[in-house]
Amino acid sequence: MRLVMVRLESLGDGTVICSDIIDPLGRLLLKAPKPLDPLTKKTLLNRGITEVVVEDTRVQSQVEDLQDIAMEIELLKKRLFRLSESPAGEELRGVILETVESFYAKNHHPSS
Incomplete structure (x- = not known):
């Protein structure tokens, strides 16, 4: 789990705040x-709290996406195995795999 500090005003309902919030006088505002x-949210903003710590789910979801893609490509390779029985089928198998891998590389890049 990766924690990040984000602007409170940018968060929506249901976002889990992962760190206690203490005011400048040392009083616990949120456990x-x-x-x-x-x-x-309104109470914290009124008390001058502008940033809070939340879990960065983007990183984990990107890793899970990449793992899912790799698994799908492996399953596709197994499904297309029978095409390897002839030279034309082997060529078709190569084109299909190259196309699928290229598609995933362009559309599921970790920085997107």
Whole structure:
């Protein structure tokens, strides 16, 4: 789990705040973990809290996407194995795999 500091005003309802929030006087304003709701958000903003710590789910979902893609390509290779029985089939298998891998490389790049 990777934690990141984000602007409170950018968060939507249900986002889980992962770190306790303490005001400048040392008072506990929020005990983590706590899902954000409109009242909590408004209260924190009124108390001068502008940033909170949340879990960065983007990284994990990208890793899961890449793992799913790799698994799908391996399954496709197994499904297309029978095409390898003839030279024309082997060529077709190569074109299909190259096309699928190229598509995933262009459309599921980790930086997107």
